[in-house]
Every structure is written in C-alpha cells, then in structure tokens.
Amino acid sequence: MADADKNFPNKNHLFAFATPAEFASIFPEYAGSADDVTSDKLIELSGNRGYACVLGLGIVSFATNLTYLISSAKQQGIRISAVFILGVCGAYPGRGINVLDVVRIDSECVGDMGYQEKDGSFSPFPSSVRATAVEHAPLHLQKLKSAVGLTVNCCTGTEEMGYARSKMFDADIENMEGAAGISACIAHNTPVFEIRAVSNIASTRDRASWKFNEALAALRQAVFLEVI
Template identity: 35%
Template structure:
C-alpha cells in the first residue's frame, strides 16, 4: 500500500502560518515549524525537523520584500530558483565581495564547493511555478531588512534578486548538507525601497503564500510517495 509524503513546512512567525495550522492534509504527514526570525533560528528548526521527521520535502514559506522592476507587486507569490546569502563575504574599498573572494566555502561535497549560492532543483521549481502560475528567481537572505532604495539597487546590481527575506538560504544550506529536497515560496508584502510600513500588506502576503503551500501539497497524491529510493524530484510531473 502506498503512503503519502512526509513534508515539513517552515515559517518564521505566527502570522505566516495561521492558515496552515487550520488546514488538514489527508494522505500526507505534514509537520509545521514556527522557526523564529533569522538564519540561526531557521537552520536550527530545519535541522530538528529533518532529524525528527525525515521529510521527503522541506517547504520554506512566509513573506518577502520584492525588489523594484522585477514585475512583482504586493500580494504576488514567488518561488525560489536560487538561494543566496547576501551578508557573508568581505567588504573592500571597492565594495562587497562574496566568500569566493576569500576562498572559504560554506559547504564542500567531494570536489564541489558552495559559497553564497544554493541552486534549487529545477524540476521542483518548474512544477511549482507551473502549478501556481507564478515567477521564480533568486531569493536573497539578509540579516537586516533593506530600508532604502539606494541599498536595494546595490543588492540588485550584486545579486539580481527578485526578493529578500531572512531565512531562506539557511534552510537551503541545511537541506543541501542533509540531502533533503527543499522548496521556498513566499508572498510579497512590500516593495524594497525607502521604508514605509503604510505601503505594506503583511496579512495579504501571508495568506497568499499559505494558500500556495496548501495548493502545492494537496496537488501531490499518495502515489507520489517514495518508491525504491527514487529521489522526490523524479516523482513530479509538471
């Protein structure tokens, strides 16, 4: 008899998970973790989720700030195609440089090295964007929210992100280390510019991101559960 998927859903704060907490997912074992804000909290919670529940898939969700001129507006949902640490590196006279400049990798596996960037599984990304009808792109993870348009444009030039948050790359990092399939999707609460909370809509962004997660999970059937050790990505069809 086939079984459903073990899925761990991670979000930082309560407003990002209220709808998920009220939802049941027949056929799947879904666990929810309210991680707390920031990289360390997210990495810690992700590690606990993987050790305790051995998920077939980790989904990171919540709100984000979209960068200008990406086509994203408040309320939109975006899917991460790549996760990037935006703070780790070195600042020289000519500006910020990533960890590749100093030659210190965050993770090594054989001959491969990962510095600031974690590319996510293309098949999973294509599945989610096709299902949800949304865009994908680079998600930038920062320790401090960007509150000026000048700084936003600097990040755009350095990393070409579609949005920023404070947890995603840390979760991708842990999932890479443990070889756990991972996705991230977020709702846009604001445009990254000179900070004006009056232009934000956290409630709508949180609702839309959670609805997208619910739609994604419920689109999977128990027949897509692991069979003969096949990677989860081989069980997805767009």
C-alpha cells in the same frame, strides 16, 4: 481543510515557517496555539497532512532548528520527504515582481556575508544554493513565477540599498531565511522548495504600507489552491 492529497500526496512533507503568524495564516485551525509552538518540535498536522514547524527569524535560528528537526525526525523513524519553506518576502524595485505576487525561489544566496574594502565598498563571499529542481515540485507550484532570492541579516531600508543589492546579486526578492533553509536540506539530502508571497517592496522602509496579511492569504491560496 479538505483532503490535500490532490496537491501534496506525500504525507511526510514538512511545511517550515519563520514565525507563528505565518504558520497560523497558512494553517488557521492552529491560530490559537501558534504562539506556543516551540522551534524544537514538529507539529503533526491533522488529517494526515504531514508536519509543520516554526523555526524563528533569521539565518542562525532557521538553519539550526531545521537541521535539528530533520535529524530528530529520522531518529523517530520519520523520513521527511520534502521541505516547503513558506513565508513572505520583499521584492526589489524594477524586477517585474509586484506586491501580493507569489513566487517560487529556485536559487538563493546570502546578501551581506563578505567583507568591506578600504574604499568602503562591499565584496560578498560566494554562497549561492539551489532548491530542488522545479520538475520535482508539485505541478501547481511548477506554474509559479521563478525568482532569485537574497537572504539578508539586515533588511533593506533605503531605495539605494534595494537597487544595489538587486544589481550585485541579480536578485528579485529579499528574505531572512531562504538560503539557510535550502542549505540545511541539501546537507540532509532532503528535497526543498521555497514559496513566498510579496508583502512589500524592499526599498525605503515604510511598514505602514506593507500588506503582510494580504500576502499570506495569497500564499495560502497559491500553495493549497482549492483544497482549503
């Protein structure tokens, strides 16, 4: 990677991923060791480009490990200037967002935290959180399409569920960590931005049709532009 100062001038940014595959796709020079990265350690990126971390799938792992790492960094005299949550997501049908689009998620809530009524219907608990105001993001990320995210413990597997979740929460995309990561950063008074690329439509589950690698390539290009 060339000098990343143009897009990310602050050297204490933390790039946070759920999985080794997402981390290795954005920082391919670490591909050989990505599977050995543990969730309790900061990865100091070469070339004074800041830090990265692989936190694990899901709300619990992502929030717990990110909280630990931000606190641990402070104890080591490292002040994380901003966290960038990076990864893939599914787009809900009918929201005008397509596979391989890269979006900036400005608000997010948990989609399956609540209770079931006697008639079988679901009522959610309020859980909406907002990422740091877009005007504080790097300029090239401000230009990305804004989206409303939904964090879920169980991924959508049917068209009916996709439409129902999208309507209930007025959500555009689905993932498994965003609201947890944003909440952890808010608790630490740390700026946070979430950028995701769409790998699939969150509808009838068909992994064979997902474009995981292509989405990560699009994410890498959008986040780092020509500095790669």
